Amino acid sequence: xxxxxxxxxxxxxxxxxxxxxxxxxxxxxxxxxxxxxxxxxxxxxxxxxxxxxxxxxxxxxxxxxxxxxxxxxxxxxxxxxxxxxxxxxxxxxxxxxxxxxxxxxxxxxxxxxxxxxxxxxxxxxxxxxxxxxxxxxxxxxxxxxxxxxxxxxxxxxxxxxxxxxxxxxxxxxxxxxxxxxxxxxxxxxxxxxxxxxxxxxxxxxxxxxxxxxxxxxxxxxxxxxxxxxxxxxxxxxxxxxxxxxxxxxxxxxxxxxxxxxxxxxxxxxxxxxxxxxxxxxxxxxxxxxxxxxxxxxxxxxxxxxxxxxxxxxxxxxxxxxxxxxxxxxxxxxxxxxxxxxxxxxxxxxxxxxxxxxxxxxxxxxxxxxxxxxxxxxxxxxxxxxxxxxxxxxxxxxxxxxxxxxxxxxxxxxxxxxxxxxxxxxxxxxxxxxxxxxxxxxxxxxxxxxxxxxxxxxxxxxxxxxxxxxxxxxxxxxxx
Amino acid sequence: xxxxxxxxxxxxxxxxxxxxxxxxxxxxxxxxxxxxxxxxxxxxxxxxxxxxxxxxxxxxxxxxxxxxxxxxxxxxxxxxxxxxxxxxxxxxxxxxxxxxxxxxxxxxxxxxx
Numbered sequence: 001x002x003x004x005x006x007x008x009x010x011x012x013x014x015x016x017x018x019x020x021x022x023x024x025x026x027x028x029x030x031x032x033x034x035x036x037x038x039x040x041x042x043x044x045x046x047x048x049x050x051x052x053x054x055x056x057x058x059x060x061x062x063x064x065x066x067x068x069x070x071x072x073x074x075x076x077x078x079x080x081x082x083x084x085x086x087x088x089x090x091x092x093x094x095x096x097x098x099x100x101x102x103x104x105x106x107x108x109x110x111x112x113x114x115x116x117x118x119x120x121x122x123x124x125x126x127x128x129x130x131x132x133x134x135x136x137x138x139x140x141x142x143x144x145x146x147x148x149x150x151x152x153x154x155x156x157x158x159x160x161x162x163x164x165x166x167x168x169x170x171x172x173x174x175x176x177x178x179x180x181x182x183x184x185x186x187x188x189x190x191x192x193x194x195x196x197x198x199x200x201x202x203x204x205x206x207x208x209x210x211x212x213x214x215x216x217x218x219x220x221x222x223x224x225x226x227x228x229x230x231x232x233x234x235x236x237x238x239x240x241x242x243x244x245x246x247x248x249x250x251x252x253x254x255x256x257x258x259x260x261x262x263x264x265x266x267x268x269x270x271x272x273x274x275x276x277x278x279x280x281x282x283x284x285x286x287x288x289x290x291x292x293x294x295x296x297x298x299x300x301x302x303x304x305x306x307x308x309x310x311x312x313x314x315x316x317x318x319x320x321x322x323x324x325x326x327x328x329x330x331x332x333x334x335x336x337x338x339x340x341x342x343x344x345x346x347x348x349x350x351x352x353x354x355x356x357x358x359x360x361x362x363x364x365x366x367x368x369x370x371x372x373x374x375x376x377x378x379x380x381x382x383x384x385x386x387x388x389x390x391x392x393x394x395x396x397x398x399x400x401x402x403x404x405x406x407x408x409x410x411x412x413x414x415x416x417x418x419x420x421x422x423x424x425x426x427x428x429x430x431x432x433x434x435x436x437x438x439x440x441x442x443x444x445x446x447x448x449x450x451x452x453x454x455x456x457x458x459x460x461x462x463x464x465x466x467x468x469x470x471x472x473x474x475x476x477x478x479x
Numbered sequence: 480x481x482x483x484x485x486x487x488x489x490x491x492x493x494x495x496x497x498x499x500x501x502x503x504x505x506x507x508x509x510x511x512x513x514x515x516x517x518x519x520x521x522x523x524x525x526x527x528x529x530x531x532x533x534x535x536x537x538x539x540x541x542x543x544x545x546x547x548x549x550x551x552x553x554x555x556x557x558x559x560x561x562x563x564x565x566x567x568x569x570x571x572x573x574x575x576x577x578x579x580x581x582x583x584x585x586x587x588x589x590x591x592x
């Protein structure tokens with residue numbers, strides 16, 4: 001059995017027991033996660049208990065909710081009450097949060113069954129999940145390759161059939177890029193539309209939680225459960241979420257779709273990836289959309305601006321890991337020495353690199369030239385997108401410039417790794433929604449993802465485009 | 480490199496000088512990172528490479544552009560001032576590396592008298 005909507009329908013009707021569904025998925029995890037390493041922690045006992053509770057509610061005549069009995073993987077930067085939450089970092093190893101993230105509460109309240117905490121690049125910093133302190137995750141489509149990152153465990157868990165749904169977080173592409181590389185659907189919602197209470201912060205003006213699924217409709221189902229205002233997150237938008245599932249099949253007739261020149265022609269975009277975007281555009285045109293090219297000139301500065309803004313915010317957010325209140329402590333004769341020893345022992349190389357970069361970009365004498373300039377570039381990107389959305393309903397680009405790459409291919413060159421996010425970063429800077437939809441294969445038969453972008457809170461339009469692309473995808477879309 | 484319509488460069492005077500190993504040591508102290516000599520060496524080159532890529536941004540003349548700190552037009556978000564349970568103190572303290580008298584215990588901050 002597969003598909004979140006099918007499972008939920010069968011569990012709600014009593015045709016299938018949630019316990020049987022969870023056992024089937026735990027069996028797949030037991031069989032293959034030794035190889036894939038999608039999970040930092042498998043919650044077998046907790047999942048069985050949660051599934052039994054769902055079954056008891058069905059037996060009692062209650063409706064457990066729209067995700068009844070659906071197994072879900074949670075990125076291990078989402079706080080789970082009493083359950084270790086590591087961010088794949090030594091500095092938080094063994095820490096048990098004193099509360100649940102809002103999204104964790106919402107999926108549980110909708111009947112979903114959490115089966116594990118998914119691996120990530122340490123503190124969500126990376127594009128390959130090679131930066132995890134607990135070892136890399138392998139791509140289920142080709143275990144010699146990376147799954148992408150930073151939500152590599154969440155993407156791999158869905159691609160491997162360990163869970164039909166997962167949650168990730170996306171600061172510069174960390175949901176969309178691994179979705180593309182693993183051949184699944186990944187969504188970064190509008191900034192502020194999903195509560196971040198209990199998401200361990202990386203770069204607060206960019207971070208957003210979103211769904212992974214094997215189909216566009218399943219991703220819509222999960223988004224509709226997690227989105228909406230939350231008093232525990234002061235950056236959560238007060239506007240009610242407009243459900244996307246009901247409008248999914250409205251088609252694209254008459255919609256205006258723009259292919260973003262600067263992103264299809266970005267540095268390092270493989271010819272097969274570029275061809276997939278153009279084929280996707282042709283499919284939308286065949287379905288009645290009006291397709292044209294569009295220039296969004298300032299996105300060429302997106303990568304540079306992001307790698308000043310995100311590390312600057314990270315250097316501030318990660319100051320809290322000082323050996324005082326939680327996590328690792330390496331003792332020293334005085335507080336400052338204890339802080340420095342703890343942080344040197346607890347953080348991996350990429351996290352240190354970003355903290356250093358961000359501290360430098362914010363330091364006296366450099367603030368205006370780097371961080372200040374990057375914030376102004378952000379304004380240009382917002383303006384250019386606003387101009388594009390004056391003419392177009394949705395925009396298209398590659399998600400990742402390349403298909404999944406081999407382990408180690410970019411591990412020694414931070415800048416080459418950062419270029420993996422060149423097409424996904426601009427929408428984080430603008431705060432807009434974007435999603436990756438599998439669309440055929442590229443080099444070595446590996447999956448290619450096409451990115452659909454839309455203006456703020458225009459998820460319904462974005463999902464309609466994605467739904468048409470999924471139906472038109474060569475080979476039938478998601479894995 | 481510059482796309483049509485993009486702001487023009489104002490010249491090299493806005494671009495900061497290349498980062499040095501001494502800068503990296505200084506920043507490590509600011510960031511409370513006790514880095515090894517090998518880490519300081521490798522970071523000097525790596526940060527220079529990323530900052531070199533960012534030179535395109537540093538060189539832009541954006542004097543008339545306002546900064547964007549945050550993509551949402553939200554300010555001063557308030558919720559009703561009602562008493563609600565916070566996190567459990569015992570649970571929080573149980574997760575701390577060292578505790579004394581219901582407080583976080585830390586090494587000496589000031590020199591002994």
